[in-house]
Amino acid sequence: MSKPLINSEDCSACGICVDTCPNEVLAIEGDSAVVANEDACTACGDCLDECPMGAITEIEQ
Ligand code: SF4
Numbered sequence: 478m479s480k481p482l483i484n485s486e487d488c489s490a491c492g493i494c495v496d497t498c499p500n501e502v503l504a505i506e507g508d509s510a511v512v513a514n515e516d517a518c519t520a521c522g523d524c525l526d527e528c529p530m531g532a533i534t535e536i537e538q
């Protein structure tokens with residue numbers, strides 16, 4: 478199963494991925510998005526598609 482990995486150096490903390498995720502996996506902490514609730518991720522890929530900064534990649538779990 479693939480889960481999102483956020484590159485905090487590329488993230489602008491816009492919050493689009495947080496709003497996009499149907500399972501409330503992502504959150505903004507400080508100046509970056511973080512994977513706050515990884516167990517709820519269904520690896521749908523929507524957050525990767527919506528991130529305007531290309532800051533989200535997938536990692537195999
Ligand atoms: S892959 Fe889907 S479920 Fe997982 S964090 Fe991204 S939008 Fe949420």
Ligand code: SF4
Pocket residue numbers: 483487488489490491492493494495509510527528529530531532533
């Ligand atoms: S959509 Fe991308 S740039 Fe915006 S908060 Fe999420 S990871 Fe950061």
